[in-house]
Amino acid sequence: MSHVKLISRIILYPLCLFAAIWCWNGFRDAYENMQIVRFGVELDEGEEIPLEVGSAETGGSDKAFDIDAVNRMLTDSTQDEVEDKSPTKTETPAKGENTNQVDAGETEPLEKKGGMMTYFSGMLAALIVFALLVARDLGHLIGERVGGNYLTKSDKSRKADMYEEAEAIWANGAFVNAIDSFREYLRVFPGEYHVHKRIADIYEKDLVSFRAAAMEYEEMLEMDIPTARWGWVAIHLCNLYSGKLDDTDRALALLRRVADECGDTPPAAKARERLAKIATG
Numbered sequence: 001m002s003h004v005k006l007i008s009r010i011i012l013y014p015l016c017l018f019a020a021i022w023c024w025n026g027f028r029d030a031y032e033n034m035q036i037v038r039f040g041v042e043l044d045e046g047e048e049i050p051l052e053v054g055s056a057e058t059g060g061s062d063k064a065f066d067i068d069a070v071n072r073m074l075t076d077s078t079q080d081e082v083e084d085k086s087p088t089k090t091e092t093p094a095k096g097e098n099t100n101q102v103d104a105g106e107t108e109p110l111e112k113k114g115g116m117m118t119y120f121s122g123m124l125a126a127l128i129v130f131a132l133l134v135a136r137d138l139g140h141l142i143g144e145r146v147g148g149n150y151l152t153k154s155d156k157s158r159k160a161d162m163y164e165e166a167e168a169i170w171a172n173g174a175f176v177n178a179i180d181s182f183r184e185y186l187r188v189f190p191g192e193y194h195v196h197k198r199i200a201d202i203y204e205k206d207l208v209s210f211r212a213a214a215m216e217y218e219e220m221l222e223m224d225i226p227t228a229r230w231g232w233v234a235i236h237l238c239n240l241y242s243g244k245l246d247d248t249d250r251a252l253a254l255l256r257r258v259a260d261e262c263g264d265t266p267p268a269a270k271a272r273e274r275l276a277k278i279a280t281g
């Protein structure tokens with residue numbers, strides 16, 4: 001399941017980013033085209049048309065001007081200016097002549113604006129999906145980290161509290177109640193070697209119940225513990241069988257098992273040494 005989730009994220013993250021970038025490029029191009037149409041900017045550079053400006057040369061004259069001729073010229077120019085300032089009748093364009101051109105000019109920017117908004121909406125949707133995916137994954141990751149640490153700390157504190165409570169009961173001399181408290185600990189947190197060992201010690205030393213202690217050690221031999229530790233538990237059980245319980249056959253069988261299964265560990269060496277002494281008689 002985790003592999004499927006990882007593969008889906010590897011596909012979805014780049015896909016969302018690609019869609020957002022593609023929509024952004026389309027939005028930018030559409031916006032630039034709309035601005036070009038609005039302000040009448042031409043992208044293609046045209047050839048510049050040179051303008052020829054003619055200059056008039058004025059020459060000086062030594063002749064004097066006639067005052068009457070000048071007055072007549074001023075009067076004629078004033079009348080011409082008055083006639084030029086009179087309103088002229090403007091011609092109305094023919095019906096339907098430029099309507100199509102205006103409609104076409106207005107429709108084209110609207111279409112480009114619609115395309116621009118489509119690109120913008122697509123970009124926004126892709127970014128929202130990307131943000132939701134990132135937020136979801138980060139939320140799960142942070143939740144697992146915080147929740148895992150919280151559970152680990154709470155389990156450790158609960159273990160310590162339960163163990164200390166059982167030890168306090170044992171310290172008050174209530175050995176059976178202490179064993180019951182340790183059993184409750186094992187029901188909540190099974191497989192704790194040191195708790196089984198503590199129960200066996202109480203049976204053997206405080207209650208002097210060697211058979212119950214042997215049964216507890218037998219249960220410990222079924223646990224998944226290191227080889228050397230398993231060997232020492234077996235050696236201790238051999239001592240119980242050969243001594244307090246007077247069961248020599250079980251003691252010898254278990255001693256041979258330690259010598260054969262524990263390899264070069266110290267309990268295996270001790271078992272071989274004891275078997276050698278028994279053999280020499």
